[in-house]
Amino acid sequence: MNQTAPFGPSRSIILIGASTGGTRVLAEIIGRLPRLPACIVIVQHMPAFINASFVQTLSRSTPAEVRLARHGDRLHDGLILLAPSDLHCTLIANRSICLAPGAAVNYVCPSVDLLMQSARKQVGLQLLIGVLLTGMGKDGAAGMLHIRNLGGFTIAQNRGSCAVHGMPAEAVNLGCVDVELPPLSIARLLEAKTTGLQHHAADAPAARLRSADLAR
């Protein structure tokens, strides 16, 4: 994989969902990551008036390009896209972003479930990772199940580090979570998975790693 090509399609896609307490956790995770050979798309439930300041906060902490997603954006390595509030954000053929107004799903718009459920099994996609962080309700749980059913890898924030464990707990209850980790370990694991490093975050006491293989 060419890790330096700025506009080639990403072969590794990381989809992250978060709600209550999520902005601090995302800042911690993104701030620990180098520019990854992957594209990250984030749905964080939040009011629209903090969209821009949150993008700035994330941008300050990472060498990656961070910006608010726009309709038609192409996914490429080293890019981190944040879904704007009040529009559903989905992937088109794993290659580009679709933003569209729509009814709330799980009481929210954008919905983590819709984003994750738009991922497709596709030739050339080497790595698909779903990450579900702190938040009330159940948004994202069905999306994590979808990613797991596609053969992707799923990470839930562990209970002890969540402001609210509702969303990750729903995914765990569906039996579709490969590993539960605190934020720092999530960052380490994302780096290891996407850069092909052999070490991973199994040093975290709360880790429940299964023999899930990203390439399966």
Place this chain on the structure above:
Amino acid sequence: MKTVMIVDDEPSLAQVVSQFLRKWNYDVVTASNGVGCLAHMRNGFQGVILMDVAMPELNGWQTIRALKNEDLLGKSLVCMLTGLEPAGDQAGLEDCVFDYLVKPFRFEALDEMVSSAFDLLRP
């Protein structure tokens, strides 16, 4: 000036939290329940709201629902500061609660939560 509203029916806790917030250079206003909170919001409050859940008249979830329905949240962020974890009565408010801290809490955690909220409220 950065202003924090404490909505809590326990005067002793509200007082201690107020002292710390003022020490950290925040302005503080208080309300002993959701009715008081709504009054502050109707008077144009903007800032961070620290909301308890179990309160007389209007509890925390009922208050947030009223703020949402009346479109009073404006450019304020709600952080729950409560002894109760979400128990299902918050359905539909998932995108209205910015952060959550369960009592008892460390004041460092409170500082981190409030400063993080104000970091995103910057103009």
